[in-house]
Every structure is written in C-alpha cells, then in structure tokens.
Amino acid sequence: MxxxxxxxxxxxxxxxxxxxxxxxxxxxxxxxxxxxxxxxxxxxxxxxxxxxxxxxxxxxxxxxxxxxxxxxxxxxxDEAGSDVIERLELFPKELDMYGIFLPAFEKLYKDAGKPVQLAPRCLLTETKGNRMNFVFEDLSVKGYRNVDRIKGLNMDQMSRALQKLAEFHAASVVYYEQHGPYPEKYKFGFVQETDYEHQKELFEMRIIQFKEAMKGWGLKDVDKYFKKLLTFEQCWKCMMKNVRETSRNSFNVLNHADFWSSNVMYTFLENGTVDDVMLLDFQMCKWGSPVEDLIFMITVSAAKDIRIKEYEHFVAIYHERLVECLKVLNYKNPLPKLRDLQMDMYRDNNTFYAMYSVLNHLPLILLPPDKDSTVASFYSPNEDGQRFRRKIYTNPHYKAAMLDILPFYYNRGIFNFTDFDE
Missing domain, CATH: 2.30.30 (SH3 type barrels.)
Structure with a gap:
C-alpha cells in the first residue's frame, strides 16, 4: 500500500x-x-x-x-474510538505481549532447539504519560507484505497462516502450563461483562442497516433467514457464553483474537508460494478455545472459493501443526484431538466469533479503502454513520460473501440463535 x-x-x-x-x-x-x-x-x-x-x-x-x-x-x-480502546485494554495487553509473552514464547522454541520467530522484533515498548508506544523492525525491508484483504487468502496463504497460529498457540499453552494463568484482562477480547448497554446501543444501530441490506442480497428463501435474525438479548447471551464458559472447551490457548489477513505478513518465493509468515497486532489476545481464532480467520479472510469448501480442512491443517509444536515443546498434558476441535467449532459458547465477525468485521474488511472507514463512523448514530453502515452492508464484496456464509452457518445450526433463549 x-x-x-x-x-x-x-x-x-x-x-x-x-x-x-x-x-x-x-x-x-x-x-x-x-x-x-x-x-x-x-x-x-x-x-x-x-x-x-x-x-x-x-x-x-x-x-x-x-x-x-x-x-x-x-x-x-483524537477521541475516535478511544472509549473502545480504553475499555478493552488494547494497548496494555499489547505492551505485555511484546514486552513479556512473545519473547517468552520464542524462548521456549529456542530452548527446545527449534527456533521460531512469531512476530517482528520489537525495539521499544513504553508508557509515556497516558500513551503507549511501540517501535518495530520494518518487515517490508525483508520483503514481507500483506495480501489484499478484499481478495482474501488462497489455500497456501491460509495454510501457512494457520500453521504460524498453531506455533503461537502451542507456546502459549506450554507457558501457561509452566507459569499459571494469564492476567485477568486476557479473559475477554472484543467484549466484556460490563458492556451490556454499550453493546446494545451498537447492535441496535447496526441491525437496522443490516436488515435493510439483507433484503437486497438476493438470498434464496430470504424470509427464512430474516425471521431467524438474532435479537440483542440473544446476541448478549451469545457473547456472555463465550466470556464465561471457557471450561466447556476441549482445549484452551491464548488466542490472538483479531486474527485476519492484515495481521499476517508474508514473504514469497519466485513461484508465488509462501516462504515465511509473521504475525502482527496483539491487542485483543484472549484465553479460550483455539477455534475462536479459527472461526474468525476462516470467516473474514479465506478467499471466497475456499472459505466453505475447505472449512473443516483448515481445522485439520491447524491441528496437525499444533500437535507437532506441542510435542517439540514437551507439553505435559494430553494432546488435543482433531475430533474435539471440530466439535468446538460448533459449540454455542464459541458462536460469538461467527456472529460478530459477519456483523462487525467482515463488512469493514471487504470495503475498498475509504477515508471514512473509522471506528467513529461505524459506531456513529448520526446520518453519516447510517450512510456508512448502509454502504458497507450493501457492498458487492460483502453481499457475495454473505450469500455463502449465511446459509452455511444457518444449516450447521451455528446461527440458530433461539438456542440462546433456553
């Protein structure tokens, strides 16, 4: 760019x-x-x-x-998005990640004789007054670059990103095994238990333009989906199941929790295949099932032609590398089973990452570069905010994605939000 x-x-x-x-x-x-x-x-x-x-x-x-x-x-x-940033402790999390946890994770691999670099070298983490700052090596000098977020990641790019994610997750689990639980702030990601009124306001703003746009997507049996659209109370219960019920998962890790194409950088060989991968942006990290990262990444960043077709395959690719890394790091507990991870992809306490990604993240990710693409414009209740939300939900790229995603999650029971009424 x-x-x-x-x-x-x-x-x-x-x-x-x-x-x-x-x-x-x-x-x-x-x-x-x-x-x-x-x-x-x-x-x-x-x-x-x-x-x-x-x-x-x-x-x-x-x-x-x-x-x-x-x-x-x-x-x-300025104040754009500052409330979200402060409430979710985005910068304090990232300060810990680059200052403490990422160096410790990489040291685990080094000590095991299998060096792995997970993220760019961080030369400075500091708190300066009310501000937190970071200075990193410039990966672009070494040829690293992002893939077009609108085009999405092809099979090779997705596979290598998921393998790097597995390296990160494996180290986070072994670190937990050796040092105990992560700080309290890692129990939540995009939402926390005190967010009810804030999330209700945001939901009620977004769902208006979402419903308007949905009728024009050309969905077959659109009325069926329209009648099943979630209410805010269902949305909130879905969110809280994710925050509160990590113990139901078969296996937990420190998730990246904002794992999508712009937070992955690649170098490429002359034939176009991936040579190396690096992860960026550790502001949202959250303890929970690894399928939180998997659901989010597949939904918002896999190329359209493979998103649904390779859905279960992506989980298997991740699982294979995860088990390899856990063995390298001498993980003491039972290794996670692929069947259990596949089941976790459909558990109601992990549904949040499917629901929130299509309502909140995918429309922004698939929007061509726009100077108005800010937290403030997306969350604004005024006419400009309404216009912006209408624009992102009617964007042809988003429409095309939703024609695949909505029936897929609906038919799998993932978008059966009446489950949260029980």
Missing amino acids: DESTNTNIPKWINVDYFKPILKNDGEDYRKITKFTPVAAIGPGENFVSVMLRIHLDLELKDGSKKHKTYVMKTMLE
Missing part, C-alpha cells in the same frame, strides 16, 4: 526521540541527516491506532550513508 503523509504526525515523534532507539539497535552513526515520518498504511486500513513508517538517513562515522526504517505504533490523537 502506498505510504501517505496525510496522517497528522504527533510533534513528539522527532529526531531526538529516535536517537536512543538507533543506539539500542546497534547503529554506529555520526548524525541523522534526514527524518521523515509517514503513514505506514492507507486511510481505512486501521481503526484503533496510528501506524507510522519512520525513514532515517544516517551519516555513519566512516563517512558512508545509510537509510534506515522503523515501524511505529502509537495511540490515536
């Missing part, structure tokens, strides 16, 4: 700020001759943070020149 200088760069992100970062990164330089911060991603590609690419031209002590880049992640300057 083209870089842009349209982002309002906070003034404190300057040359002096990056001098100690360069030193810690081992750069032996005489002076910084040029400092250029630009937007790392285009408008409408990130909803809860500012992502910058920092370009630095260095004059080294031997007189030679060097160009250096970093990726910086910091919090939004």
Whole structure:
C-alpha cells in the first residue's frame, strides 16, 4: 500500500526521540541527516491506532550513508474510538505481549532447539504519560507484505497462516502450563461483562442497516433467514457464553483474537508460494478455545472459493501443526484431538466469533479503502454513520460473501440463535 503523509504526525515523534532507539539497535552513526515520518498504511486500513513508517538517513562515522526504517505504533490523537480502546485494554495487553509473552514464547522454541520467530522484533515498548508506544523492525525491508484483504487468502496463504497460529498457540499453552494463568484482562477480547448497554446501543444501530441490506442480497428463501435474525438479548447471551464458559472447551490457548489477513505478513518465493509468515497486532489476545481464532480467520479472510469448501480442512491443517509444536515443546498434558476441535467449532459458547465477525468485521474488511472507514463512523448514530453502515452492508464484496456464509452457518445450526433463549 502506498505510504501517505496525510496522517497528522504527533510533534513528539522527532529526531531526538529516535536517537536512543538507533543506539539500542546497534547503529554506529555520526548524525541523522534526514527524518521523515509517514503513514505506514492507507486511510481505512486501521481503526484503533496510528501506524507510522519512520525513514532515517544516517551519516555513519566512516563517512558512508545509510537509510534506515522503523515501524511505529502509537495511540490515536483524537477521541475516535478511544472509549473502545480504553475499555478493552488494547494497548496494555499489547505492551505485555511484546514486552513479556512473545519473547517468552520464542524462548521456549529456542530452548527446545527449534527456533521460531512469531512476530517482528520489537525495539521499544513504553508508557509515556497516558500513551503507549511501540517501535518495530520494518518487515517490508525483508520483503514481507500483506495480501489484499478484499481478495482474501488462497489455500497456501491460509495454510501457512494457520500453521504460524498453531506455533503461537502451542507456546502459549506450554507457558501457561509452566507459569499459571494469564492476567485477568486476557479473559475477554472484543467484549466484556460490563458492556451490556454499550453493546446494545451498537447492535441496535447496526441491525437496522443490516436488515435493510439483507433484503437486497438476493438470498434464496430470504424470509427464512430474516425471521431467524438474532435479537440483542440473544446476541448478549451469545457473547456472555463465550466470556464465561471457557471450561466447556476441549482445549484452551491464548488466542490472538483479531486474527485476519492484515495481521499476517508474508514473504514469497519466485513461484508465488509462501516462504515465511509473521504475525502482527496483539491487542485483543484472549484465553479460550483455539477455534475462536479459527472461526474468525476462516470467516473474514479465506478467499471466497475456499472459505466453505475447505472449512473443516483448515481445522485439520491447524491441528496437525499444533500437535507437532506441542510435542517439540514437551507439553505435559494430553494432546488435543482433531475430533474435539471440530466439535468446538460448533459449540454455542464459541458462536460469538461467527456472529460478530459477519456483523462487525467482515463488512469493514471487504470495503475498498475509504477515508471514512473509522471506528467513529461505524459506531456513529448520526446520518453519516447510517450512510456508512448502509454502504458497507450493501457492498458487492460483502453481499457475495454473505450469500455463502449465511446459509452455511444457518444449516450447521451455528446461527440458530433461539438456542440462546433456553
């Protein structure tokens, strides 16, 4: 994606700020001759943070020149989405992930003699006043890139992403086995028990435009689906089953919990197949069944031609790598069974990730780049918000996806929301 200088760069992100970062990164330089911060991603590609690419031209002590880049992640300057960010503890979670857990997970593999890198090298995690900041190596320098989120991931890309996810999950389980439970904030992801009024407001806004759009998708037997649409009370019970009933799962891990194509970067071989994979963005991590990540990823990021066709196959691909990694890391408990994971994909306490992904995430993910794609516009009750929600639910890419997804989940009983009335 083209870089842009349209982002309002906070003034404190300057040359002096990056001098100690360069030193810690081992750069032996005489002076910084040029400092250029630009937007790392285009408008409408990130909803809860500012992502910058920092370009630095260095004059080294031997007189030679060097160009250096970093990726910086910091919090939004304005109020857009700040309530969501603060309530869900997104940045405190990510601070722990990069500062404590990811290095520990990678060390588990290193100690086992099978080094694995899960995420980009993090050069700085800090709390600065009310702000939390991160500076990462720039993976694009090594050729890593995202795949088009609208096109979705092909079979090779999905398989490699799920295998990397399995590496992350396996390490998280062994760490839990050795150190005990994760902090309290990892018990919830997109929603927590105090969110009732907030979630009700959001649901009632979104469902209006969703219903309007649904009638125009061309669904066969549309009235059947329309009558079965969930109410907010059903939605809330579905959410709370997920938060409260992790003990019902056959096997639990620390989920990425926002696992989709833009949080995966790839390098490719000359023939177009995947060479390596790296995971990004650990703000939502949550303890629960690994199928939370699987359901979410398959629903929102698998290419249309394989999303339903390979659904169970994706679980098997993940499971095979998960078991391999657990064995490498000398996991002490019984290994998870594939049949149990497949059953977890349909348990009512994991339905949340199917329901929420199609109502909340998929319409945004399938929307072509748009400067109005923000948390604020999606959640706004005013006319602009209504227009924006109408736009995303009638988007042809979303419509095409829902013509497959809605009947599939309905016929599997996953979207039988009257189950939550019991």
